[in-house]
Amino acid sequence: MGGDAGAPIVIAGAELALRRLSGIRFAIYGTDTIVEPLLDAHPTVKAASTFHHCEVAVGMDEKPSQALRHGRYRSSMWRSIEAVKTGEASVAVSAGNTGALMAMSRFCLKTVADIERPAIAGLWPSIKGLSIILDLGATIGANSRQLVDCAVMGGAMARALLGIPRPSIGLLNIGVEEVKGLEEVKEAGRILKAADLPHIAYHGFVEGTDIGKGTVDVVVTEGFSGNIALKTAEGTARQIAAYLREEMSRGLMSRIGYLFASRAFANLRKKLDPGQFNGGAFLGLSGIVVKSHGNADAPGFASAIENAYKMVTNGLQQKIEEDLAQSHRSPVGAA
Amino acid sequence: MGGDAGAPIVIAGAELALRRLSGIRFAIYGTDTIVEPLLDAHPTVKAASTFHHCEVAVGMDEKPSQALRHGRYRSSMWRSIEAVKTGEASVAVSAGNTGALMAMSRFCLKTVADIERPAIAGLWPSIKGLSIILDLGATIGANSRQLVDCAVMGGAMARALLGIPRPSIGLLNIGVEEVKGLEEVKEAGRILKAADLPHIAYHGFVEGTDIGKGTVDVVVTEGFSGNIALKTAEGTARQIAAYLREEMSRGLMSRIGYLFASRAFANLRKKLDPGQFNGGAFLGLSGIVVKSHGNADAPGFASAIENAYKMVTNGLQQKIEEDLAQSHRSPVGAA
Numbered sequence: 001m002g003g004d005a006g007a008p009i010v011i012a013g014a015e016l017a018l019r020r021l022s023g024i025r026f027a028i029y030g031t032d033t034i035v036e037p038l039l040d041a042h043p044t045v046k047a048a049s050t051f052h053h054c055e056v057a058v059g060m061d062e063k064p065s066q067a068l069r070h071g072r073y074r075s076s077m078w079r080s081i082e083a084v085k086t087g088e089a090s091v092a093v094s095a096g097n098t099g100a101l102m103a104m105s106r107f108c109l110k111t112v113a114d115i116e117r118p119a120i121a122g123l124w125p126s127i128k129g130l131s132i133i134l135d136l137g138a139t140i141g142a143n144s145r146q147l148v149d150c151a152v153m154g155g156a157m158a159r160a161l162l163g164i165p166r167p168s169i170g171l172l173n174i175g176v177e178e179v180k181g182l183e184e185v186k187e188a189g190r191i192l193k194a195a196d197l198p199h200i201a202y203h204g205f206v207e208g209t210d211i212g213k214g215t216v217d218v219v220v221t222e223g224f225s226g227n228i229a230l231k232t233a234e235g236t237a238r239q240i241a242a243y244l245r246e247e248m249s250r251g252l253m254s255r256i257g258y259l260f261a262s263r264a265f266a267n268l269r270k271k272l273d274p275g276q277f278n279g280g281a282f283l284g285l286s287g288i289v290v291k292s293h294g295n296a297d298a299p300g301f302a303s304a305i306e307n308a309y310k311m312v313t314n315g316l317q318q319k320i321e322e323d324l325a326q327s328h329r330s331p332v333g334a335a
Numbered sequence: 336m337g338g339d340a341g342a343p344i345v346i347a348g349a350e351l352a353l354r355r356l357s358g359i360r361f362a363i364y365g366t367d368t369i370v371e372p373l374l375d376a377h378p379t380v381k382a383a384s385t386f387h388h389c390e391v392a393v394g395m396d397e398k399p400s401q402a403l404r405h406g407r408y409r410s411s412m413w414r415s416i417e418a419v420k421t422g423e424a425s426v427a428v429s430a431g432n433t434g435a436l437m438a439m440s441r442f443c444l445k446t447v448a449d450i451e452r453p454a455i456a457g458l459w460p461s462i463k464g465l466s467i468i469l470d471l472g473a474t475i476g477a478n479s480r481q482l483v484d485c486a487v488m489g490g491a492m493a494r495a496l497l498g499i500p501r502p503s504i505g506l507l508n509i510g511v512e513e514v515k516g517l518e519e520v521k522e523a524g525r526i527l528k529a530a531d532l533p534h535i536a537y538h539g540f541v542e543g544t545d546i547g548k549g550t551v552d553v554v555v556t557e558g559f560s561g562n563i564a565l566k567t568a569e570g571t572a573r574q575i576a577a578y579l580r581e582e583m584s585r586g587l588m589s590r591i592g593y594l595f596a597s598r599a600f601a602n603l604r605k606k607l608d609p610g611q612f613n614g615g616a617f618l619g620l621s622g623i624v625v626k627s628h629g630n631a632d633a634p635g636f637a638s639a640i641e642n643a644y645k646m647v648t649n650g651l652q653q654k655i656e657e658d659l660a661q662s663h664r665s666p667v668g669a670a
């Protein structure tokens with residue numbers, strides 16, 4: 001029911017995903033008067049789905065506490081998360097209110113093992129391909145132990161989703177020299193270096209410029225700076241796109257140039273389309289919840305479903321639990 | 336002596352600045368064997384300068400403590416800052432090692448009035464024009480009082496440099512809802528709202544996407560997230576430029592398009608050239624120190640000199656001291 005455009009995008013996205021992924025089924029939670037006509041209009045989705053009417057739909061502007069109060073147990077958001085808990089679903093995908101989705105996911109699924117809190121991990125396009133960055137804002141601030149947990153979980157996601165056997169991990173900092181930065185970040189660096197975990201290759205500190213360069217496969221930071229980095233990059237991309245549009249429409253020569261190079265511009269737009277790397281994941285809970293961008297279109301929502309599918313089929317949850325256990329057993333990692 | 340290319344850029348930049356700014360004079364600090372031949376090659380700069388040979392030049396890779404130890408009192412960096420203290424110069428401009436420059440500036444110039452620490456403020460191009468952002472990494476973390484001081488100093492810089500009579504101020508946060516974010520940021524917001532200072536218009540929280548949009552004239556944050564935001568934006572801009580180069584050189588049609596639209600691309604490059612908004616300022620000390628980007632070329636260094644000139648002629652230091660005093664007198668601002 002969530003996202004800027006609501007259920008139509010979700011059902012249309014499900015149809016696109018169905019064409020590419022064989023054998024998947026959907027458990028769909030929402031308001032019957034809205035979703036049932038959409039299912040009638042998309043018979044292939046209807047045939048592959050079980051629909052559950054829910055009395056409550058969480059609004060995009062509700063505060064997490066408010067959403068929990070009136071939406072717990074009975075909202076479509078809650079029930080889609082609960083389906084992961086009961087095993088009815090392998091993974092939940094939602095375009096809804098991020099704060100409410102995280103609050104409900106924590107409340108319903110609880111954190112795994114002895115981890116203190118979950119993180120939001122996102123895909124970030126770089127010159128070299130895709131990277132993973134976390135935490136994008138699940139919580140503010142992090143101690144060294146929490147940063148190390150993020151490194152381990154991000155590494156598991158890079159293995160499951162990007163197919164990198166031993167992903168490189170960088171800690172986001174304000175300088176690459178070992179003397180700089182937050183005490184917690186420095187401590188996390190010392191732990192990761194000493195622990196030398198089997199499934200991740202600790203690279204060292206990285207700076208903001210390294211994210212787009214693809215210096216590492218996984219960028220680890222606490223939620224405040226991670227969220228600022230993500231949104232600043234989005235803002236910069238939009239700003240440059242606006243400059244480009246303005247310049248290409250100014251004067252006849254530029255417009256002719258634009259026509260000749262239209263395929264190049266189409267490719268550029270594709271590279272910058274956030275839909276293609278849609279699907280942030282909540283990691284560190286007893287199940288995976290995938291958050292689609294609120295303004296994703298149907299192909300974007302389909303990408304979120306496909307990413308969720310890959311996470312499940314490549315055993316992300318199991319990898320996270322095993323890797324965390326291994327890291328916590330390590331005498332250094334447990335410090 | 337600093338910057339990636341050293342003294343040649345500085346002297347060539349000084350020559351460019353001299354052509355545009357009448358009546359300025361330079362006090363130049365550096366190694367005689369390097370600088371004197373450059374001055375001979377640039378007679379107009381030589382005629383407008385006093386040259387002071389210094390025994391020590393701070394290296395770009397020295398740690399601040401190391402630079403202070405062997406460069407205090409006698410390095411070209413120290414002596415250029417000291418010239419501001421003694422009144423021999425109105426402002427110092429350096430392309431040198433940022434950490435060392437900040438350490439020496441703090442040690443030599445000391446903070447003004449009852450301010451706790453300085454900040455690094457930079458110019459940020461937005462869709463609407465130029466904005467100011469601070470702190471870009473002078474210190475990590477900030478309490479509400481320090482954030483309010485940054486708001487006041489950034490406001491003074493926007494008045495002096497951008498000519499905005501009552502600049503709008505935004506506090507960088509991870510959501511615009513009042514419930515979100517760091518406690519210190521929320522408290523700073525309450526103080527700024529209640530104080531309603533005469534020279535700044537408090538806007539509220541802004542997110543990373545708002546920086547490039549130009550939602551506010553001044554974006555305030557603590558140094559860790561400010562540095563991450565700046566470098567992430569730089570990285571994103573370079574990434575998109577690389578995509579664009581790649582796409583425009585792929586295939587004959589795109590190359591023809593590029594030729595037709597070459598002026599548009601030149602304009603875009605100009606808009607994204609960091610040289611044109613070069614010149615971060617150290618604010619909150621008893622004098623202004625301008626930091627030119629280490630990889631600036633001669634026109635970029637000239638921009639830093641021109642910005643420094645504007646800061647001086649428009650009384651930035653006096654505005655900062657007056658505005659801080661006014662803010663600290665306010666019963667709310669002093670809270």
